Amino acid sequence: MGQMMDFTRPDGGTTRGYLADAGAGTPGVILIQEWWGLNDHIKDLADRLAAAGLTTLAPDLYRGRLTTDADEANHLMTGLDFGDATHQDLHGAVDFLAQRGQPVGVTGFCMGGALTVAAAVHLKGVSAAVCFYGIPPAEFADPAQIRIPFQGHFATKDGWCTPAAVAQLESAMKAAGQTPDLHHYEADHAFVNKTRPEVYNEACATLAWNRTVTFLQQYLHK
Numbered sequence: 001m002g003q004m005m006d007f008t009r010p011d012g013g014t015t016r017g018y019l020a021d022a023g024a025g026t027p028g029v030i031l032i033q034e035w036w037g038l039n040d041h042i043k044d045l046a047d048r049l050a051a052a053g054l055t056t057l058a059p060d061l062y063r064g065r066l067t068t069d070a071d072e073a074n075h076l077m078t079g080l081d082f083g084d085a086t087h088q089d090l091h092g093a094v095d096f097l098a099q100r101g102q103p104v105g106v107t108g109f110c111m112g113g114a115l116t117v118a119a120a121v122h123l124k125g126v127s128a129a130v131c132f133y134g135i136p137p138a139e140f141a142d143p144a145q146i147r148i149p150f151q152g153h154f155a156t157k158d159g160w161c162t163p164a165a166v167a168q169l170e171s172a173m174k175a176a177g178q179t180p181d182l183h184h185y186e187a188d189h190a191f192v193n194k195t196r197p198e199v200y201n202e203a204c205a206t207l208a209w210n211r212t213v214t215f216l217q218q219y220l221h222k
Contacts (some may be wrong), residue, residue: 002046007057012082016060016165017093020050027220028097030090031058032108032115035077037066039215041195042109050170052213054105057097059089064125082140086118094125103127103220107212110134112191114159117169120146126188128219130212133161133189135169143169145178150159151181153208184210194201 001022009015018038029049033042038060051054061080067073090106097104105128108116113134118141120129128149136142143150150173154166166182172205173180184192188199192208 002043002050004060006097007059007092009088010095011088013088013091014208015115016061016064016080016111018046018058019059020046020056021215022050022053022055024100025102026053026100027102027216028057028094028100028104029054029056029216029220030093030097030104030108030119031056032106032112032119033058033061034089034110034193035073036068037076037171039063039066039192042195045109048209049213049216055097055100055102055218057093059070059093061085061089071157080111082115082118082136085115086122086141088204090115090119091123091125094119094123098125101166103222105216105220107216108134108194109192110160114141117143117146120148120150128138128216130215132192132208133158135161135165138172142172143180144172144178146173146178147181149181149215150178151183151212153183153185153192153212155185155187155189155191155204157187161190183208 046056107130109132114136116131121141185204187201191201
């Protein structure tokens with residue numbers, strides 16, 4: 001089980017986060033929350049990554065706020081300063097884990113998936129990225145600029161991160177000479193979230209998770 005802690009942002013401020021420590025000498029992973037906030041589901045995923053040998057830090061981008069209401073979640077997400085979250089909170093989290101002397105990767109779900117792309121574009125300390133069903137506006141973070149190993153997991157029945165948007169991400173990256181490792185699942189948006197039975201797909205979630213762990217272990221071990 002992990003625990004809440006504070007880490008320092010580049011601007012000198014502090015951010016809370018949930019740290020699941022896999023032990024000395026293990027690579028680091030930044031786990032970025034869904035639009036619901038840093039809830040027990042995200043903490044459970046952090047613990048699972050740590051159990052796989054990946055020390056994981058999940059920053060609390062909403063500063064303690066949580067919701068289970070979609071309208072409120074949308075309000076929280078649209079109120080989040082994505083630039084500040086990327087260049088301050090996520091940058092600080094990368095710096096914190098990098099102090100351990102091992103490579104650092106990033107992964108995230110929904111809103112966190114979009115911020116995973118942003119981190120892969122903007123943060124030089126990130127060595128690999130795994131995105132789950134989230135893509136930011138290209139004017140904020142253009143996937144064509146990603147130059148690190150990148151894996152993506154997307155749902156074919158996703159009305160938010162649509163198959164058309166995924167196709168655009170893929171074509172942009174390939175046109176830039178990149179070879180993203182993209183996977184498509186016959187499932188709904190948020191199919192990994194087992195706390196939401198209306199969209200959870202156990203088979204797809206298990207397959208995506210195993211691919212994620214294998215990918216991160218491959219690219220983050222020195």
